[in-house]
Amino acid sequence: MLDRLLRMFASRWFRLVLVALVVLSLQTTLFGQIRPFGYAVQIVAIFVACAGATHDVQVGAVTGLVAGFMYDAVLATPLGITALVFGVVGALASLLVQPFREPTWWLRVLAASVAAAFGEVFLPVMNSVVGLSGWLQYRIIGVALVTFVGSLIFALPLMPVTRWTLRERAGRGD
Amino acid sequence: MARKQTTLTRAIILLGLAAVFLITLDLADSNSTSRVRRVFGTVFSPVEDVMRVVTRPLGNAWRSFRDYDEVVDENARLREQVALQEGAAVAAAASVRLSQELLALNGLPTLAGINSVTAQVIGETPTNFSQTVEINQGSNSGIKVGMPVLNAAGLIGKVTEVFGDRALVMLISDPDYALSVKVVTMSSRTPVTLPPLPVEDAPTVNSVLETTDTSSTSSTSSTTTTIKGFTPGTTTLPPEVVAGGASNITVPIASQLAVRETGVLEGRGPGTKPIVRFLDASTRASAIEVGAPIVSAGGSRSLAPPDVVIGVVSRVVERLGTAGPILEIDLVADLSNLSFLRVLLYQPITETEK
Numbered sequence: 429m430l431d432r433l434l435r436m437f438a439s440r441w442f443r444l445v446l447v448a449l450v451v452l453s454l455q456t457t458l459f460g461q462i463r464p465f466g467y468a469v470q471i472v473a474i475f476v477a478c479a480g481a482t483h484d485v486q487v488g489a490v491t492g493l494v495a496g497f498m499y500d501a502v503l504a505t506p507l508g509i510t511a512l513v514f515g516v517v518g519a520l521a522s523l524l525v526q527p528f529r530e531p532t533w534w535l536r537v538l539a540a541s542v543a544a545a546f547g548e549v550f551l552p553v554m555n556s557v558v559g560l561s562g563w564l565q566y567r568i569i570g571v572a573l574v575t576f577v578g579s580l581i582f583a584l585p586l587m588p589v590t591r592w593t594l595r596e597r598a599g600r601g602d
Numbered sequence: 603m604a605r606k607q608t609t610l611t612r613a614i615i616l617l618g619l620a621a622v623f624l625i626t627l628d629l630a631d632s633n634s635t636s637r638v639r640r641v642f643g644t645v646f647s648p649v650e651d652v653m654r655v656v657t658r659p660l661g662n663a664w665r666s667f668r669d670y671d672e673v674v675d676e677n678a679r680l681r682e683q684v685a686l687q688e689g690a691a692v693a694a695a696a697s698v699r700l701s702q703e704l705l706a707l708n709g710l711p712t713l714a715g716i717n718s719v720t721a722q723v724i725g726e727t728p729t730n731f732s733q734t735v736e737i738n739q740g741s742n743s744g745i746k747v748g749m750p751v752l753n754a755a756g757l758i759g760k761v762t763e764v765f766g767d768r769a770l771v772m773l774i775s776d777p778d779y780a781l782s783v784k785v786v787t788m789s790s791r792t793p794v795t796l797p798p799l800p801v802e803d804a805p806t807v808n809s810v811l812e813t814t815d816t817s818s819t820s821s822t823s824s825t826t827t828t829i830k831g832f833t834p835g836t837t838t839l840p841p842e843v844v845a846g847g848a849s850n851i852t853v854p855i856a857s858q859l860a861v862r863e864t865g866v867l868e869g870r871g872p873g874t875k876p877i878v879r880f881l882d883a884s885t886r887a888s889a890i891e892v893g894a895p896i897v898s899a900g901g902s903r904s905l906a907p908p909d910v911v912i913g914v915v916s917r918v919v920e921r922l923g924t925a926g927p928i929l930e931i932d933l934v935a936d937l938s939n940l941s942f943l944r945v946l947l948y949q950p951i952t953e954t955e956k
Contacts, residue, residue: 449646453653460728461661466873467730486610493617501642504734504762504772506628507635508621515618552731558625561777563731565871571730 440594441494447593448495451475456502467571469578471586472499473547476514477540478583479590480521487594488518509554517547536587541579545572636763643765654724716907717947718752719743723940724768733759733776733872735940740767745945748905750898752944756911756934757781757898761945769945773937774912775876779869782899783878783912785929787863787890863890864899867912867931875916876933881926890918896931905950 436442451472459471476495480488496511503510521543525531531539548571552563628635721743725736739745741764749761751771759779763770772779865878878896894915900908917930 449649450653452646453650454657456650456725456728457654458657458661460726462664468728470730486607486614489614490610490617493614493621497617497621498642498646499728500624501639502646503729504732504770504776504778505729506625507638508624508628511621512618512625515614515621548730551729555731558629563777563871565874567730567871567873 440596441490443593444491444494445498447589448472448475448498451495452498452502455499464574464578465570467567467574469582470544470548470575471578471582473514473517473544473575474540474579474582475586475590476518477521477543477547477579478536478586479594480518480543481525481536481540481583482587482590483522483594485519485522485526488520488522489515490518491590491594492516492518505555505560506558509558510551513547513551513554516550517543520546533584533587537580537583540583540587541576544579544583545576548572548575639763640765643763647765647768650725717744718944719745719947721745721769721943721945723943731871732778733773733869733937734762735759735771735773737769737771737943737945738767739945740765740769742766743945744947745769746949748950749948750906750910750946752910752946753935753940753942755936756913757906758935758937758940758943760905771943773869774867774933774935775869775872775874775937777869777871779867779876781867781906781912782901782904783865783867783896784899784908785863785865785878785881785890785915786895786897865926865929867896875930876913878915878929878931879926881929890915890927890929892916892918896929903950907946907948 455468455470455472459469462469472495476488476492479491483491492514493511496514497508499514500507500510521540524539524542525536528535549568552565552568555563624635624638719739721737721739723735724738727734737751745761745764747761747764750757751759751761757774759771759773759776761769762772774781863881865881867876867878869876881890892915896912896914898904898906898908898910898912900906911934913931913933913935915929916932919928919930921927
């Protein structure tokens with residue numbers, strides 16, 4: 429029992445939850461205030477995209493789903509929508525990098541930025557799909573652009589963080 | 603390796619299905635999702651508080667970099683505005699007091715009779731779409747889901763999530779916000795001005811005071827106790843009436859009195875003005891003037907008590923057929939710059955039932 433508990437604490441998914449809590453708190457405090465051109469940079473989406481760009485599709489998707497659930501819990505939108513969107517963002521970032529055998533750092537940053545910006549367009553679409561009106565507006569373009577540029581800036585420092593967070597240790601929990 | 607991939611694929615399917623399940627539950631207003639949010643809020647709150655303290659200097663630096671010039675200009679403009687409005691504010695306060703007095707005399711509810719909690723905004727919405735703010739008062743102060751929230755100018759939204767010492771407020775501009783409102787319009791007819799009364803017919807001071815006494819003694823004792831600062835029997839009459847014949851008396855004819863149209867106010871997201879829909883189809887757009895005040899309609903199932911100021915009509919869009927006009931609203935409250943708010947401890951029946 430104790431061994432299983434220790435294995436769980438040592439697992440990369442437990443580490444992901446802890447790191448995602450910190451990233452989420454950054455989103456709700458600092459990045460909630462800093463709004464270039466009136467749009468908030470979505471650091472959680474960028475974090476998820478970075479996880480996808482540095483790992484495979486499955487890891488990207490799981491990271492997105494977990495971080496999305498946590499983000500949903502602090503928003504007033506229906507629980508689960510952001511999780512689905514971020515799951516797609518993580519998987520997409522990974523898929524964008526996959527065609528390249530040895531992707532360079534800037535290629536990963538670009539892939540993460542495209543995926544994060546896509547997520548910001550996909551989120552209002554998903555909200556409209558579940559019947560919430562008023563989400564599809566022209567400002568989505570501005571939101572996606574700011575997230576794309578924000579991702580170009582913040583993806584680079586976030587990539588080592590996602591690598592450390594999702595690193596597997598031989599013989600320990602995964 | 604293959605086993606690990608299968609496990610991850612299973613996890614993705616499981617989490618995806620869980621997401622769909624939770625969306626369905628949440629859209630059906632299930633209590634379980636609120637409970638999940640509350641539990642997560644309890645865990646997340648300390649982390650967020652620490653991060654808020656750590657990142658405050660960075661946030662302040664950004665704001666001072668971005669807003670300095672604007673704040674200096676605004677400060678100068680506001681000083682001028684305050685000087686201009688000081689006189690008007692005194693007159694308005696007197697009118698409000700008089701209105702409350704009259705409502706209380708007639709046994710009608712007023713905002714003065716509803717307790718409130720003052721709260722400070724401690725966080726803005728982290729997303730680019732939903733319009734919420736976080737305040738530093740929660741269920742410990744008596745705040746419940748659904749309670750209306752005001753600032754000094756007027757209505758700004760309603761409480762949507764409550765935790766022990768904080769709460770989330772959905773702003774009036776959120777696409778999910780809707781509230782029944784009244785549009786107060788005025789007729790364009792010329793007012794009727796009565797000629798001055800002959801001196802012999804004018805009421806004397808004694809007769810007016812006698813009339814006032816007899817009409818108020820029976821009703822004031824039970825209805826005016828909730829109004830702070832109002833003492834029954836201290837109302838003074840304007841000297842013009844008492845003097846009689848000294849000035850004209852303007853009597854509004856029935857059609858000149860304010861006409862009240864009711865509709866539903868809906869938020870349309872940030873940067874877009876809220877609208878009022880579902881006005882009576884027989885309402886002619888020309889009957890509603892730009893600048894007409896919008897106040898909450900009240901009623902047993904309304905989200906807010908009656909006559910809370912919301913905004914003014916900025917544009918009237920007439921529609922063909924049986925659809926009534928649509929009104930675009932300029933909110934009186936500046937939602938982009940919220941600091942101190944007042945939560946009215948008024949819970950609508952619709953929220954109590956939940």
